[in-house]
Amino acid sequence: MNQADREKTCLPLLESAPGFAAIPQEALRFIAGGCHTRTAARGRVLCEKGQTTQGFYVLVSGRVKLSILSAEGAERVLDIVLPGGTFAEAAAFLDAPCPLHAVALSDSRLVFVDLPQVREAIARWPEVASLMLAMVARRTLRLTADLEACCLHSASQRVAGFLLREATADAVLPDRAQITLPAAKTVIASRLNLSAETFSRELHGLAHRGLVEVARREIRIPSLERLRTLAGLQEA
Numbered sequence: 001m002n003q004a005d006r007e008k009t010c011l012p013l014l015e016s017a018p019g020f021a022a023i024p025q026e027a028l029r030f031i032a033g034g035c036h037t038r039t040a041a042r043g044r045v046l047c048e049k050g051q052t053t054q055g056f057y058v059l060v061s062g063r064v065k066l067s068i069l070s071a072e073g074a075e076r077v078l079d080i081v082l083p084g085g086t087f088a089e090a091a092a093f094l095d096a097p098c099p100l101h102a103v104a105l106s107d108s109r110l111v112f113v114d115l116p117q118v119r120e121a122i123a124r125w126p127e128v129a130s131l132m133l134a135m136v137a138r139r140t141l142r143l144t145a146d147l148e149a150c151c152l153h154s155a156s157q158r159v160a161g162f163l164l165r166e167a168t169a170d171a172v173l174p175d176r177a178q179i180t181l182p183a184a185k186t187v188i189a190s191r192l193n194l195s196a197e198t199f200s201r202e203l204h205g206l207a208h209r210g211l212v213e214v215a216r217r218e219i220r221i222p223s224l225e226r227l228r229t230l231a232g233l234q235e236a
Contacts, residue, residue, distance in 0.1 A: 003033040010035035013111050017058050017084045019135040027125040034117025040064075040104040047088050047102040055115045056089035062108025063182055066100045067190070077190035078143065080105070080182050090136055105183050150193040158192045159202040160231035163212065167221055175224050181217040206230075 011032040014020045020028060037060075040046055046064065047053065057064075064081040078100065081087050091098040092115045122129045149158050167177035181188060189199035203219075206212045211227050213220040221227055 006035055007033040009037055010111050013037070013060050014058065014113075016060075017086070017111075019084075019086055019131070019138075020058070023128055023131055024125055027121050027128050030124070031113065031117055031121050031128075034114035036112045036114070038110045038112055040108045040110065042104055042106050042108075044104045045102070046104060046110070047098045047100065049099060049101050050097045052095075052097055053088055053092050053115075055113050055118075056092045057087050057102075058111040058113060059083050059085050059087075060109040060111060062110075063105035064108060064110075065103050065105050065183065065187060067103070068099070069101050075101075075190060076193070077187055078146070080187065080191060082182060086135060086139075089132075090139070093132070093136070105187065146191075155192075155194055155198055156202050156205065157231045158194065159199060160206065160211075160227050162188065162192055163206075163219065163221065164224065164227060164231065167219075167224070169224065177221040177224055179219045179221070181219065 007029055011029055014023075014028055014032055014035070020031075023031070038057075040062070046057065049069065059081050061083050064085075064087065065077055066079040066081060066087055067075050067077045069075050079087075081102075087100070087102055088098055090096075118128070118132065122132070149161055153161065163179055166182065167179045170176040170178070185199055186196045189196045192199065194202075203212070203214060206227075207214050209230075210222065211230060213222065
């Protein structure tokens with residue numbers, strides 16, 4: 001596939017990704033010319049710890065799990081990337097080995113963004129640098145918030161906080177919301193630094209208090225305000 005074909009295929013996909021929406025059209029078109037689309041079946045490893053990469057990924061559809069693995073094979077999930085999200089950008093910009101293990105949780109479609117093309121775009125359009133920096137900074141803030149939750153929040157606060165972050169408010173009744181769990185409960189529990197049993201127990205505890213309604217992976221929140229009060233969290 002030549003550069004013109006890559007631009008035609010990848011430009012609409014980048015335009016739909018929040019982190020790229022503010023990039024000037026001419027610069028984004030140039031970056032798209034150096035991108036490649038990739039597909040990954042469920043369970044496929046996209047990036048291994050220690051692997052070097054000449055670019056980073058934008059998830060178009062599907063789910064990707066980012067985790068760290070111990071020498072004994074124990075896993076700690078750090079994040080679940082949803083459509084529009086990116087990963088591996090920090091390692092790419094630092095020209096450093098990837099510190100995380102990335103695995104597709106479901107059949108996924110991705111755009112691989114070529115780093116040399118991005119660097120040339122930064123040289124031509126300096127404003128691209130601040131947008132790339134903002135992309136990396138947002139991930140840093142999110143990981144810092146997750147670390148704070150794991151160190152300082154109770155199990156119930158962590159579960160409530162996760163639901164509040166992932167929920168979509170009702171358009172008519174904004175105090176109500178719903179969420180479809182983005183991954184298996186074992187994966188979400190690991191991301192919250194909880195056992196699967198603890199996550200299920202806390203979820204059922206919230207349901208018993210009338211704060212959530214659980215139907216398999218579908219969760220309804222009757223009152224966001226009440227859930228925030230329980231979690232001790234301020235409204236975003």
